[in-house]
Amino acid sequence: MDINSIRLHYEIPGDDFTIAGEASSNVKKMLNQLGIAPDIVKKTSIAMYEAEINAVIHAGGGEANIEITGEKITIVIKDNGPGIPDVELAMQEGYSTASDYVRELGFGAGMGLPNIKRYSDKLDIQTEVGKGTVVTIVVNIN
Amino acid sequence: METYFHSVTLDENKCMGCTNCIKRCPTEAIRVRKGKARIINERCIDCGECIRVCPYHAKKAITDPFDSIYSYKYKIAIPAPSIYGQFKPSFSRNQILNTLKAIGFDYVYEVAKAAEVVSFATREIIKKDGFKKPLISSACPAVVRLIQVRFPNLIDNILKLESPMEVAAKLVKSEVVNKGYALPDEIGVFFITPCAAKATSVKAPYEKERSNVDGVISMKDIYIKMLNALDRPEETDILDKAGYEGIRWAGPGGESTALETDKFLAVDGIHNVITILEEIESDRLEDIDFVEALACTGGCLGGPLTVVNPYVARKRLRKHVIEAKEKSMPKTFQEKYDSDLVWTSDIKYRPVMKLDEDIIKAMKKLETLERINKELPGLDCGACGAPSCRALAEDIVRGIANETDCIFKLREKVRELAIQMAELEAKMPPVLDREKGKR
């Protein structure tokens, strides 16, 4: 383990849309306090926001664990939701299983996962139907 | 680096050291120390939120005194469009403008007229396309400064055209010289301002070396003077030359509606502005070409140096807009304005929230900050002088506060001390601790 690292932990509640995204906005604030370059902060917070929202919308909440070192930011979003049956399909732009209700709230364009891929330097999705999903996002700092 | 100038200051005598302002400040720039509010200069964006919320009127803006106009031979007033909302609807715009002459100015030129020039130039940019979307208006300097400290990724979205105030000052100076009314160095141009932010943009402009405006006078400061002169009959000059598009800039949505596009979003009130800028920075706002963001609720009509309630002022403004339409005032400016409107200097990100220059040190500080924060009661009561428990934790790691500034922490410490004292009291010094009856 790197001694020069920060670890953060957030619970992601699954029942409240109005506070969804709080964890990523807290992380964003901290990255700014660390003096991380603005474009890196932007990439990280967008990627984390999308994963956080997915945990809220598709999986009834979960948790976020973040590790920041001098080299990179690692975000792990874990949930015990339904899992993703076909990850390759889910990764396609425009693919979404969101309900009409969720769409009315402005989500469900099927752009979350593609955006995470675009804004991260590394993306790993471990998922099992009926058990849950772990999304790991890495953004390099330099 | 030169010291950072901003216009909002504190009147020490009036400040009671309450927590109203520290809680409302959008950049957490205020702390209470020794019973008085202190502004952390480099964080202040001059939005004037604290001026508005202070129940003791201890927050004020540095503007020029009215008498400063007398240091110029030829005195020109350029009033912000928000001035029209400050007087009863029975007074015409021309009357209001002539009042400025009655109280001592030699010439008056509406900033609203210059606003039309800026609207025209903005329309051209939007028509041509090829700009970074959405374009964010630079009309409100408090918003520009907010972007500078909190939204560095949006600096390239700012509409980098001179403000109507600057354009007005430039236009009126050449007009007066061309007409032979005065020589360039005899002229003093004074902006009649609704806010602190505009005062700062004259004293310390970010878009150019030096402002065209020579002084800034608070709308509040000349209000009584104007009221007293309003119904003097000697109104003669025709000064109301701006069209309705320019007048509308005073309220929210005014700048946008002049752009002939539906793809705009107008937001007012600094806390709402922050929410929208967050959305833009995270690429969550779609299909919008132009964002008009105004720090004050009600736009400039709600400026901290205005007098009349912004909603009343808005109603009053409407009358002037309708009249200008009826008179079929030219929709766009007629005079040709050749000078380039584009900023000659630019703004850079000022990372005022950064904990340390060195990232490893910053990480250590952040870790300590989080640890301290967890141990604080989480009440955000403000009694420590910081806006929230987390802000106190931040101040502690920055070395400008102590844990015992938190009254709950202090009480904990006192209790511990009391317990220790009781324990100590129970212990007898060995020399006195003799068995009874023995000598």
Ligand SMILES: Nc1ncnc2c1ncn2[C@@H]1O[C@H](COP(=O)(O)OP(=O)(O)OP(=O)(O)O)[C@@H](O)[C@H]1O
């Ligand atoms: N944590 C998750 N648990 C279960 N299913 C998920 C999870 N994350 C994504 N999915 C599935 O993958 C699909 C695509 O996700 P993606 O984030 O790309 O789009 P979306 O969430 O549907 O819409 P948008 O992100 O644009 O609002 C989702 O509709 C959902 O079926």
Ligand code: SF4
């Ligand atoms: S909205 Fe207008 S009055 Fe308020 S700070 Fe901005 S420019 Fe000044």
Ligand SMILES: [Mg+2]
């Ligand atoms: Mg999604």
